[in-house]
Amino acid sequence: MELITIILSGILIGSAVYMMLSKSVLRIIIGTALLSHGVHLMLLTMGQLKRGNIPVLDEEVSNYSDPLPQALILTAIVIAFALTAYILVLALRSYRELGTDDVEQMKGVPHDD
């Protein structure tokens, strides 16, 4: 199973990179979201999969699955949401101000002071 999830996360990250390199802002945003999914999956896999119970204390259970990656991912999920929301709004505002969603056209003139 771990082999599959690692490859899957590789594919997720690779396609995220492809999306992020394109010109449209919306595709870049989707790319970052994909990237975070890939990283979460990778982190979870590093703690080994399906080896124990859910990490909630129980008298009858002795082996738990690794809680640390889960805690890290939980933090990462929320941060990823904040990031997505922020760049989404940034894209929205810049589209309104600049009238384009093409990042190459957003560059504008270089400042010369």
Next chain:
Amino acid sequence: MKNTLKKAGYNKVQKQMNDVFLQFTAKLVFFIVIMFSFNLFFAGHYTPGGGFVGGLLAAAALILLLIAYDRKTLESMVPIDFRLVITIGLVFAAGIPTLSFLFGTPFFTHQHTYVEIPVFGEVALHSAVLFDIGVFLTVAATALLIIVLVGEADE
């Protein structure tokens, strides 16, 4: 919100928005979701849940109201400035760990104790809950603020 969807090409929105059934269900579901979010929040220390999930669900419940009604109605239902809530949340999150100095322990050392309350029996008191309240408030208020702001952008 209405305008947003309408201008985006969803012409039937107007009709749906006045749908009594939707509004009634939304109210009902709102209470269920918000209760569930509180439950998740308080049970978080012993069973799955916690400040993040609780906060997000609370935000989701309010977003439901926002979709069923509109921003003005939501404001009259929940007359709170979300920026203030974010501030309070951050103060909680940053202030509670500092209080551990008063106990002579390093930064971020939580205190906990058990208290006997007549009706409820033994209740655990934990300063981590206070810290989690900060997380809850910040997450809930920020998520809501974002949606509300983007929603009102075209009004």
Next chain:
Amino acid sequence: MALIHLAILLPLIAAIAIGVIYRYYKRLHLGWFVLPVPLIIVIYLLTLVPRVSSNQLIYESLAIMPRIGMNFDVYIDGLGLLFAILISGIGALVVLYSIGYLSHREDLGSFYVYLLMFMSAMLGVVLNDNVLMLYLFWELTSISSFLLIAFWFMKERSLYGAQKSMLITMGGGFLMLGGFILLYIMTGTFSIREMLNQVAAIQESPLAPLAVVLILFGAFTKSAQFPFYIWLPDAMEAPTPVSAYLHSATMVKAGIYLVARLTPLFAFSELWVWIILLGGLITMAWASFNAIRKDDLKAVLAFSTVSQLGLIMSLLGLGALSVVTGANEEYFSIAVVAAVFHLINHATFKGALFMVTGIVDHEAGTRSLKKLGGLLTVMPVSFTLTLITALSMAGLPPFNGFLSKELFLEAMIHVGDANFSALADVAFIFPLLAIVGSIFTFIYSILLIYGVFFGKRTYDTPKEPHEAPALMLISPAILTVLVLVFGFFPNVLSGTIIDSAAMSIMASDTPLETHLYMWHGFANPALWATVFIVITGTLLFYFRDKWMFIYDYHKDRFTLNYLYDQGLIYSRFGSRKITDSYMSGFIRSYLVYIFLFFIVMGILTLLNTGIRISFDDMAPVGIHEMAVVLIILVSIAVILGTKSRMVSIIMLGAIGFSMSLFFVFFRAADLALTQLAIETVTTALFLVCFYHLPKNSRHQERMRFKLTNFLVSLGVALIVIIIGLTAYSNRLFDRISEFHIENVYELAAGGNMVNVILVDFRGFDTLFETLVFGIAGIGIYSLMKLRLNRKDGNNEEHAEESRI
């Protein structure tokens, strides 16, 4: 947490209250609310004096980050207490003075908040045993100084001075941190007291000279020693109470404090003694020489402060000899006593002089010596105060300045007696520099009195001068009274605080039993030196028109200021050139740089270590899991191929929900819940944003463009997969989470490990994450509320649109 910790942090806590008061209550001057804070602290500290002078030192520890040895350890000995009393005592007087000086129209809230912040920081510096905390507070003083200098931020000179002071003192502070880390490497502790037990280890270490140089960078920049003094004159753009407080009485003495505190550690080092002794003396002579040609009263005082700081610094350099050669060497213990005594004296007379200058500026509207003159009859009280304090500064009896100046001269004359390095060979240079410096000190002191109060009334001042209100005169008057008291009864100080401070500088336990008195008999060479200084000084002052031309040879081009300005311009120019060379403005190029670097580094590492992958330890694969994997793969393919934004967002949602299914399969209940909630909110957010974004989510891309992207992303994917497999196959150490699993109930009294890790074991992550979240919220708020006002026609439309 002990009372003394609270005393240090009290100003910071008060600052919050002050900010609130200022917002809602403006009838009474804000200073009256601030005044009790330093008063309470100084009273509390004075009660500690008997304890400290009977050699019972106070040590209170407060663990902040015990793992890395960063603790808020308050350690109070004579030296720390002396500084703390100076800080809070002068602080109280300055606050009182500022009530008269600053009017209601100024931004009093910011002023007092900065001032209180500085007070806390400074107390933290001098009462700390832990060098890391000391550094923290040290930089906090720099920041508050920066803010206070730039208080009148509409003036360009203020901004220039603020930036200069920050660049120089913070650069020095940063180097000092390096010195502290070297000390830690040598001794294995951040505590100054524990370092003192390991002087031998420092003595043997080859790193010691480097540590000396780095730490002295910090001390010299902060205390405005040659050649770093250039920031202090420019810092005089600050309001006068600030100059009196930060830039003469307290903050600039932090460097002196540091040198004094570390003297027992480094006294063995020749480098330490030479740099401090010579650096101090050169600073003293050079700054007093330069003070004379200044026209601005505050500039004169600034140079005078630099010169006096140099004097104290050089005395400490001599004092270091007493640690090496033993405290019995009379003259070197005298040097230490003189340093401590002059520290107090300087705070009293210079504080008073600054305040009087502020009064003159306030009442006459100018500080230019050319425009002032003949104010004796108009401002008699100010004149009296200036006369006493300036003569004390000049080193004339019967004021306190005379006492410490005489000790200074005595110590400098006897430098040759030292059996240390090559000191005896060049012994003539020390008294020479000392006397030259003293002569110029005498001249500018007289110039201050003469230039403002005597001579012809110019009637050239912007305001009609008159005597200041009593409120402003109280503080300088108190300081002047202290000048007299310490002059006539110096042993009030010597028994109580000077001895214990000098003992902590020399790290000795034997009481000094210092007895200060004015008359040492005719045989004392220092007396003749003083007589010589007064006579020469008077002559030079009288004939000053004849020799002032020598200043003209000192061209602007050769000054340190010129060097600093040019350096600033060129570094700005250079950094822009470098930045422009790779910042093309295309986000794609940056991303390609990053990913290519990642790929290259990955390949290099793989070539270096080889691939070691094993497929042994894998969990079984279930059908339902494969179904989810398939869903994700299909969704990715659709996202990559589709042109419709709607479809891609729905597919993104599908991936998100599949992820939460994964979390369910892999026994991560918290994650599944959170992912579900997040995915719902995110989808809502995307839908809300829909209207504003263009319908088509793709742009025309050429084949070559696509191919590069494809290759880069393929490379990244492969490297990620290989890294993941290698990391999974080679477990180099045990799981950290065993600790969390075992201790979740005992230490944290919780059941849900993930949540306990979040709020307790790794609470810092969550704290900062919450901060990030809050910042994102505020950022989005300001983005949405931002209204750009464009003037040109093209953008009129958008501006119009965004206003609706």
